Structures are given as C-alpha cells and as structure tokens.
Amino acid sequence: MAYEALDFYDIDSLLTEEERMVRDMVRDWVEDRVLPNIEDACRDGVFPDEWRVEIGEMGILGAPLKGYGCPGLSYIAYGLICQELERGDSGVRSFASVQGSLAMYPIWDFGSEEQKEKYLPGMAKGDLVGCFGLTEPDYGSNPGDMITRAEDKGGHFLLNGAKMWITNGTIADLAVVWAKLEGEIRGFIVEKGDEGFSAPEMKGKHSLKASVTSELVFQDCKIPKDRILPDVKGLRGPFSCLNNARFGISWGAVGAAQSCFNSAREYALSRIQFGHPIASFQLVQNKLSWMLREITKGQLLAYHIGKKKDDGSWIPEQISLAKMNNVDMALEIARMSRDIHGANGILDEYPVMRHMANLESVKTYEGTHDIHNLILGRHITGIQSFTREP
Amino acid sequence: MGVAVLLKQVPDTTAKIGISGGRVDESSITKWSISPYDEYALENAIKLKESGHGDVVAITCGPARAAKCLTEAAAVGADRLIHILTESSLDSIQVQSLLSAAVKESGCDVVMCGKQAADTNSGSTGPGLASSLGFSCVGGVTGVSMEGDVASATRLGPSGLEEVEVGVPCVFTFDKGDTELRRPNVRGIMMAKKKPIDSLTPDDLGVDASNSKVSIKSHSSPPKKQPGQKFVGSESVPEVVNKLREEANVI
Amino acid sequence: MKTTVISESSNGALHPVTAQLVGAASPLGGQITVICPGGVGSSDAAHISGVSKVISVEGDCFETYDCLAWSKSLSPLVEGDLILSSSSAIGRELISSIAASKGIPVVQDVISLTDGFSATRTIYSGKAIEEVSISPPCAISLRANSFESAGEGGSAETTTVDVSQEVSVAVKRALARASERLDVSEADIIISGGRGMGDPANFSHLNEVADVLGAAVGASRAAVDTWDEIPHSMQVGQTGKTVTPNLYIAVGISGAIQHLAGMRSSKFILAINKDPEAPIFGVADYGIVSTWEDALPVLKDHLAELMSN
Numbered sequence A: 001m002a003y004e005a006l007d008f009y010d011i012d013s014l015l016t017e018e019e020r021m022v023r024d025m026v027r028d029w030v031e032d033r034v035l036p037n038i039e040d041a042c043r044d045g046v047f048p049d050e051w052r053v054e055i056g057e058m059g060i061l062g063a064p065l066k067g068y069g070c071p072g073l074s075y076i077a078y079g080l081i082c083q084e085l086e087r088g089d090s091g092v093r094s095f096a097s098v099q100g101s102l103a104m105y106p107i108w109d110f111g112s113e114e115q116k117e118k119y120l121p122g123m124a125k126g127d128l129v130g131c132f133g134l135t136e137p138d139y140g141s142n143p144g145d146m147i148t149r150a151e152d153k154g155g156h157f158l159l160n161g162a163k164m165w166i167t168n169g170t171i172a173d174l175a176v177v178w179a180k181l182e183g184e185i186r187g188f189i190v191e192k193g194d195e196g197f198s199a200p201e202m203k204g205k206h207s208l209k210a211s212v213t214s215e216l217v218f219q220d221c222k223i224p225k226d227r228i229l230p231d232v233k234g235l236r237g238p239f240s241c242l243n244n245a246r247f248g249i250s251w252g253a254v255g256a257a258q259s260c261f262n263s264a265r266e267y268a269l270s271r272i273q274f275g276h277p278i279a280s281f282q283l284v285q286n287k288l289s290w291m292l293r294e295i296t297k298g299q300l301l302a303y304h305i306g307k308k309k310d311d312g313s314w315i316p317e318q319i320s321l322a323k324m325n326n327v328d329m330a331l332e333i334a335r336m337s338r339d340i341h342g343a344n345g346i347l348d349e350y351p352v353m354r355h356m357a358n359l360e361s362v363k364t365y366e367g368t369h370d371i372h373n374l375i376l377g378r379h380i381t382g383i384q385s386f387t388r389e390p
Numbered sequence B: 001m002g003v004a005v006l007l008k009q010v011p012d013t014t015a016k017i018g019i020s021g022g023r024v025d026e027s028s029i030t031k032w033s034i035s036p037y038d039e040y041a042l043e044n045a046i047k048l049k050e051s052g053h054g055d056v057v058a059i060t061c062g063p064a065r066a067a068k069c070l071t072e073a074a075a076v077g078a079d080r081l082i083h084i085l086t087e088s089s090l091d092s093i094q095v096q097s098l099l100s101a102a103v104k105e106s107g108c109d110v111v112m113c114g115k116q117a118a119d120t121n122s123g124s125t126g127p128g129l130a131s132s133l134g135f136s137c138v139g140g141v142t143g144v145s146m147e148g149d150v151a152s153a154t155r156l157g158p159s160g161l162e163e164v165e166v167g168v169p170c171v172f173t174f175d176k177g178d179t180e181l182r183r184p185n186v187r188g189i190m191m192a193k194k195k196p197i198d199s200l201t202p203d204d205l206g207v208d209a210s211n212s213k214v215s216i217k218s219h220s221s222p223p224k225k226q227p228g229q230k231f232v233g234s235e236s237v238p239e240v241v242n243k244l245r246e247e248a249n250v251i
Numbered sequence C: 001m002k003t004t005v006i007s008e009s010s011n012g013a014l015h016p017v018t019a020q021l022v023g024a025a026s027p028l029g030g031q032i033t034v035i036c037p038g039g040v041g042s043s044d045a046a047h048i049s050g051v052s053k054v055i056s057v058e059g060d061c062f063e064t065y066d067c068l069a070w071s072k073s074l075s076p077l078v079e080g081d082l083i084l085s086s087s088s089a090i091g092r093e094l095i096s097s098i099a100a101s102k103g104i105p106v107v108q109d110v111i112s113l114t115d116g117f118s119a120t121r122t123i124y125s126g127k128a129i130e131e132v133s134i135s136p137p138c139a140i141s142l143r144a145n146s147f148e149s150a151g152e153g154g155s156a157e158t159t160t161v162d163v164s165q166e167v168s169v170a171v172k173r174a175l176a177r178a179s180e181r182l183d184v185s186e187a188d189i190i191i192s193g194g195r196g197m198g199d200p201a202n203f204s205h206l207n208e209v210a211d212v213l214g215a216a217v218g219a220s221r222a223a224v225d226t227w228d229e230i231p232h233s234m235q236v237g238q239t240g241k242t243v244t245p246n247l248y249i250a251v252g253i254s255g256a257i258q259h260l261a262g263m264r265s266s267k268f269i270l271a272i273n274k275d276p277e278a279p280i281f282g283v284a285d286y287g288i289v290s291t292w293e294d295a296l297p298v299l300k301d302h303l304a305e306l307m308s309n
C-alpha cells in the first residue's frame, strides 16, 4: 500500500514547489532503499555505506548552508528532509543531522576560509563523513566541565582526553572536537589517521542500531595549528550546532510518529477480534484520534519554528520546546502504536518497536528531555536550576 | 537531432478516484504524477542525450497543473520544456495535432512516450503521432540506443523479446522492462525551478481545440462486485472456468 | 452505414476476437468489410456470418511487424463510418495509426458500443467507467471477450490485394521467447500456491496452468519460508509484493490477513482449497472446495481448451 503521510492540517499547501520536490525525492528514496533493508541493517548493527553514497548523490547534506558546494535550501526543506529520513529510521536521520548540523555547520560558521574550502564541498557530497565530539564519559548534560584538553606546542596542538557516544565516529573522515585550550572551550578538526587518534565503535546498543556510535580517544594526539576553528570560543560553539540539529529532530520525530500512526491505522483496520476490526472499537479509536491530535500539533510546531528559522526571528528556547515536545509525542505514539499491534507489535515486521527503541536515544541526545525543561524553566523564571551553585 | 519526450500528467496510480454529479471529481485527487510508462520514456530520452543525441525537449499537453511534470523532468535532465495549455477534453486527433506541431517546432527527430497513459490506458498517441508526422514507429520498447541515424531498440514483439533497427525520424513508445529510473537531486531540483517553460496555446500552434469529436457523457463507479460464489468438488471446475470468461471477463 | 473490421491474428491463424468484432458491428447495421493484414485467416473471416466482404491484404511488409508500413498499406483500403480493431497491443497501434492518417478520432479498449456512437470503457485502471459519444467517422478498438461472437455460416466474397510498403523497422534478432514467465508484480493473471501444495515440486502443476494463461506464479509466505526452492520474490502479502491482477488464483492458501493484504485488491479472486471454512473463501469471487490434486488438472485442460478457441 502506498504511504500516505498524515497531514491533517494540510501543511503541504504551505510548502513551495521546490520544498515538495525535495520532500518527495527523499520520501521515494526511503521507500525504495531504506525500508526494504533497515531490519537487516539493524540486525547487523551497520549503517550501509551505499546509503551514505546515495544521500550524498541526492545533495541533501548540510541542507540550509549556502556556498562551498552546499545545497542552500530553506530550513523548512531541511526539516522535511529530516522528517522523511526519520520516517525510515532515526539512525538515518542521525547520520544526516550529525553530518550537516554538527560537523559541516561549525566549519561553515566558525571555520577559516581554507577550512571551508578544504572540507565542505566533499562533505556536502557525502565523500567525507564528519562527526561531532562533545559528550564525554563523565560529562553529558554539563559539557562545560569537559576534561579533554588541547595544548599549544608552538608548531602544533596536542590533544588528550576521550569523547563518548559519538555518532558516525568510526566511519568519519574528520571529527569536530570540542576541547579546552587554556581553560576555554575551542573547536578542533581532527582527521582520521592523525597521530594519537582512534575511534573504536561502541557495541551492544538496543537503540539506533543502524547508526554508528563510537568513542573518540586522544592520546597525545598531534594536529597542525591550522585545525583550530578560529571564530568561536566557549560553549556558544557547540550550542549553536545543537540548535540546528535539535531543529531537525523536531521534524524528524514527526516522521517517526507518522510511520507509527500509519502502521497502527492499517493494522487496526485489518485485525479482527470479537468478530469486528479492532479499529471499530471506541478505545482503539480514542488512541488513533489522540495520535492524530498530537502529530498535528507537532507538525504545526515544527512548521512554525521552521518559518522562524528561515526569517531569523527565533530564539533557542523555542527550539528546545519543539525538540522536547515532538520527541516526547513521537515516543508516546510509538508505544501506543505498539499496543494496538498486540503481539505483532514486537516483531521486526512492523516498524513500531524499532522507532520506539530509537526514540529513547533521541529523547536523550541533543539535550535530554529534562535539560530542555530546565532551559524553559530558566526562560520563564529567570532562575537557572541546572546546578545548585548560585 | 534531439529527443522529444511526451509526458502526460495523470492521477497517481495510488490515488482514490471520487465521482460526483456523473463526473470524476478532480478536486478529490490528491496526487498527480507523470504517467508511469512516460517515466521510462523520459529516462531513456536522457540516456540518449548522454550518448550524444542532442537535447531532451519535454512536452506536455494539459491544464495548468500539468506544468509540474515538466519541472520534474527538468530536475532529472530535460533541457527544454514545452507546455501546451489546454483546458477542455480533446479527442485523439486534436491531441496529436497539438503534439505534432510542438514536435516539429522542437526540431527533434526522435520522439519518446509511454506505450499508454495510466488514466485512459489508450495508447493512441505514439502511433497516431508517428503517422501524422510520417515518422516510423516502434511500440512497446524497453530500451533504445543509437549509432548515427540508426536506432536499435528492444521490443516485446508478437514472437517474444526482439531487437529491431530503425532509422530516424522515429517514434518509440515505452514499456517497463528493466529500466531503472534515476532519482533527482537537489541541484537538479534547484535548476529545474529556474528553467523557463514555453507555454503555448492551441491558437499559437494553429490547432482548433474546440469541437472535440469525442465527448464525455458520464463517469460512473464500477459495478459492485457480486458476492462470492462457492462450488464443491473438482466437477465444478468447468463451470467456474466458464464464469471466469463470461461473468468476470478476465480470461 | 459502413464498417471496416481489421482482423486479429495469432500464430498464423485468425484470432477468435475477430468474430467478436463482427458481432459488435452487426447490431449497428450496414455493410461489414473485414481486412486481413498479411492475408492471415481471410478464408475463415469470409465464413463469419454478417461479413459482406473480405480484403486479404498481402505484401512483403507483413512478414514482420512494422506499424507505419502496415498502416500505410491498409489505410487506403479502409473506409466507412466506423473502423474496428481489437485492443491488443498491435490492434491499438494499427488503429491509432490508421485513424491519424485519415484525420479521424480513435477511442480504445471499449467494452460496450451502441448506435450513434456511444461507447463505454474503463478508466483509471478500472476505478471508474466512462461513457463517451463519438461522432463518425471514427475508429474504435474493442476489448476481447466483451462482445458476443458472430456465428459462422457467412460466405463473403474475398478480394486479394498486394500493396506492400517500404519497411523501416528491421528485426535483427530474437532475444527471448514470448513464453518466459512474468514477475508477479507485472502480471495480469497470477496463480499462487501455499503450504497446501505439500511439496515444492508440486508447483510444477501451477506452472502448467500459468503457461496456459500467460500468468505469473506466486506463493504464500508459508511456502516461501518452508521451501528453499520457492524464492522470496514470489511472495505475495504484507511482507511480500502487493499485487492487483485481473485474476488471482489462490491454491492451497488459507487466506491469512497478511496474505490478503497483498492480493485482496485483485479484480477477481479464485480460490481452491480443501477446507470449506478456509478464510480465503471470504474474499474469493469464486471458491472451489477441492484438493488441488483433483482440481488443477481439470482446470488446466479446460483453460487450454478455452484459450485455443
């Protein structure tokens, strides 16, 4: 049966023709290439390399960035791309988010001219893969306390420390690594093969199985002086990247939720119990209508914040709200959809259990659900409550 | 030189078709697409262009909404876009006159289209156009390659799959085969958006688009299926076979 | 009123649909001329009742199929208010080409035709029916088996003409025989087997029926999972292919919801199952309660007989 994305409030009519064409292109690709292969990819715990090549060929990486071979699309188009990729699998969307918003973006915004020319065109084509190293084994929600250090050795920098939970790490050609230089957070570009740098893969995930997650280890890692991002200091660097990625997630979560809703609706209409399709029972209808309601609200949030990204009138707290709301909504919908599927819901024949497990990661990365609550709390009251110190 | 590819916009094959007041209700159709066989023609036209046979000129005949198929064609490599704007329903002669005027204007010596369109499933356009242009015609092909002015094509003929040779000018109508359609990319989509569409009216082409010789009297829903019939024992097989032909009309 | 029927041939003989074309034309009255491209079947055509004249068109160009050459040779011989052909691939091409050369409209794949002319056909892959009125002179192709055949007993006068035209399409080589089996996603008719077939070797019985019908062979998931010989590409259903053929024949398939998901939109469904309670009978248009061992041989024989005339 052809996929009909839930669009109760006709968001479609608000899109430009170009945005619709990009959305359809990605939707068709997901249908053709991701859905038939995703369960195998999850079982084997791999992100198939041909997906990298094909995503690169579509030209969607770094979607909203302009120049240096980047697509220069609207933020709405970027959101739609995330929505369609995550309707396939959060792991595929993660690949694109990390590449575009977390690796390409800081080079594009804070890099030197030479750095931009050197990396961005290849990254936009998917020939070079990037990753983003902020989280450490002991510092997750509070990256400001990170211990990874850079030392200026005159002719080069020396990096020491470790990053953890790094998407794309093992398959990356370059890592944007945040480390402290003389006590101040700075961004560095570390290339695969740099002396003292390794990126072992983390195994045993029950979530985002089709995405590569790695440690980055720096043991007297020597990098040339021109690998520092010249134009940013402090947490503003990583946080600006996160704003873009979180924005993409607010759309991606809608895609995962649409997929779960679709599956639940079809299943409920075809599953007969007590002599009737379960879709005809009021309790099941209540669940479906709740899903419709929540997805529709999430779509409006995502669309509106997309418009604000495009006209530049947004504030980070608005993105926090969209990320936390939409991921929370998608996770609840995945659980409810699993319930409607009964025992079948736990099988890999249906996408729901996979989305549900994936969304647990999505709820945690890019600022946990509660960290976004705290961001909003500070915005409302003016009082920070991340830490007990004044 | 040059390949003209004819694209018809039809309701997506997955679209539900609503009928109200004895007519198909077009506003109920949520998705319009390039007719599937035309997509194979488009893909093969672009392949021919890549092998050096001039530009691809995409031509559609239809209302304003049909312009979308031209933009989609441009996104995968069509060079020139011609939209023959028509609002009323036309008969086959009118459609072929419009298309043949546009093909002549384009100067193309190869024309490609689907073997039939997914709305009426007629299949009149390719061979009819060939006849009115005096071009050769090879129907139901799955691939075409060219050596100078001679094309060789694979077609499903009466005795099976065969390779045929034909000189230009020629019309090819396409079947599915194992042609893989290319995906557009963002760069193609952005360029397509900027590509101008030549909009022509029947008047511009000197064709009278009024007084269609074929007029639609009504549209209706297909009759509801009869409830299932059950037969017992293999002795009932002959009766069922007869019903398959007489009642169901499927063999 | 004058009608010209372009005859249909297969394997060097007149195809039975030709008598149906005459049968459709007869109630409209007037004179009926049958034109036989390549002269194939002209003597049989002369025996169809209601035919006034047969033109056997011979010529070198009829050795292989070249649409333009055929239509150029036939066109000058075609006259009247109505031109009829079958809606086979060649029938459609020829009649379009002839109609265009005469500047008259063509309407294809018509399933009923009355005076005037008023014609109906299905559109949007059978999702709607369209009734059109067509002002003569015009050309119409008719769907096979939608019209009563005219009987035998005619004795029309036959003239033979030789009007070969230059051939521009040269057949270079044959690549594959016509009988190669189709994939389920492409076929108009599918016959599928399930676990009830008992053994993968028994799928040969399905193949035989498929060959008679030009059908594809499909399978249930139980068959695909149980037997290595049955590839996943044959699986119909939720995790296999979704198909909408004109006719779906399910043999030894119980009709689990996941199987139905892939085939219930088929236009007609015939089920053969030994269990009268099998859920497949709930969606079947025709159900035969029987083992396949009993039913398939009879089915094959009767189909073969029907398809040959």
Ligand SMILES: Cc1cc2nc3c(=O)[nH]c(=O)nc-3n(C[C@H](O)[C@H](O)[C@H](O)COP(=O)(O)OP(=O)(O)OC[C@H]3O[C@@H](n4cnc5c(N)ncnc54)[C@H](O)[C@@H]3O)c2cc1C
Pocket (backbone or CB within 6 Å): A098, A131, A132, A133, A134, A135, A138, A139, A140, A141, A142, A164, A165, A166, A167, A168, A208, A213, A361, A364, A365, A366, A367, A368, A369, A370, A371, A374, A385, A386, A387
């Ligand atoms: C699959 C995956 C991929 C990832 N990819 C990347 C990547 O590419 N790059 C990268 O840098 N990181 C990545 N991460 C790491 C991710 O960003 C962190 O996991 C996240 O920031 C949370 O950190 P933590 O896991 O250390 O949890 P913690 O910070 O230890 O949080 C644990 C719990 O405590 C709560 N909590 C913490 N502080 C407070 C507080 N002040 N008040 C109330 N509650 C609090 C949190 O909400 C959470 O519920 C990834 C993670 C996963 C799972």
Ligand SMILES: Cc1cc2nc3c(=O)[nH]c(=O)nc-3n(C[C@H](O)[C@H](O)[C@H](O)COP(=O)(O)OP(=O)(O)OC[C@H]3O[C@@H](n4cnc5c(N)ncnc54)[C@H](O)[C@@H]3O)c2cc1C
Pocket (backbone or CB within 6 Å): A344, A347, A349, A350, C193, C194, C195, C196, C197, C219, C220, C221, C222, C223, C235, C236, C237, C238, C239, C240, C241, C251, C252, C253, C254, C255, C256, C257, C258, C259, C262, C272, C273, C274, C275, C278, C290, C291, C292, C293
């Ligand atoms: C998530 C999920 C996805 C699935 N996807 C698919 C799918 O895509 N396609 C699919 O087909 N299934 C699918 N299934 C499996 C489906 O539930 C059934 O198990 C399967 O369709 C049964 O196949 P069957 O009818 O061949 O076998 P059975 O259910 O075992 O039926 C065999 C039938 O053969 C009949 N029979 C036995 N002997 C004879 C005889 N000699 N002559 C005539 N009749 C005989 C019996 O009466 C019985 O009705 C899926 C299941 C799940 C849970």
